[in-house]
Amino acid sequence: EKKIIETTKSTYLAKAIIFATGSGMQGLGIENETWFGGGIFYCDECCKDFLYGKHIVVIGSSPEAVEEAVNLKKFSTQIKVVDHAEPITFTGEDKEKLRENNVSLVDDHFVEKIEGQPGHKFLTLKKQSKDKSIKIEADCVFIAAPLKSIVHVARKAGLKTHRRGCIVVDEYGETKMKGVFAAGASTSVLKDIIPPCIGDGAKVAASLRMYYLKKSDQ
Secondary structure, eight states: OOOEEEEESOOEEEEEEEOOSSOOOOOOBBOOOOSSTTTTSSEEEEEEEGGTTEEEEEESSHHHHHHHHHHHHTOOOEEEEOOOOOOOOHHHHHHHHHHHHHHHEEEEEEEEEEEHHHHEEEEEEETSSOOEEEEEEEEEEEOOBBBBBHHHHHHHHTTETTTTEEEEOOTTSSOSSSSSOGGGGOOOOOOOHHHHHHHHHHHHHHHHHHHHHHHHHH
16 A cells, blocks of 8 residues: 655655646756746746836747747737747747737847846857857846656556646546545646646645545545
């Protein structure tokens, strides 16, 4: 009945497990890139209160980066997108969407490093085909990085997963494996803002208590 969790550090025993890994946001490997604070952001819904009226630089080269830039334009005074890709992955349709929404595009460049203080950032850009660098300024930086799904870990553990990269749970937050629960963004690609995840955590905590009580009665 005990669960065995093997990690690179040690092996742990538990009566139950909760997966609360989030959706797995990852960076782009840019020098001085930080995860939280410092004027660098990864989630527009979580951080929009800090972004109102700001000059924002969005770093990314996927259709998701275009969507993020268009969403951020709703409350940003000025916004630029740096493609940060080799080769460039923006399509003509992507570029047209940026133009329609008055979003500037700095293409054929990647971001070498980010400097400055919160509220005043400097980005060093290098052209893909040349060694020459340029610098641009912004109030803050938004990283439109791809998600690093934990679905491969869940599958290895024998859990059922959805094709879109999340763990399948029932109404109590329990997986198909008894005593193994999951909460928050790890259970839904759409649940990527804080309040629903907090509610999910509370629900799973209550479900875990019920699980313990049932086990005690057996």
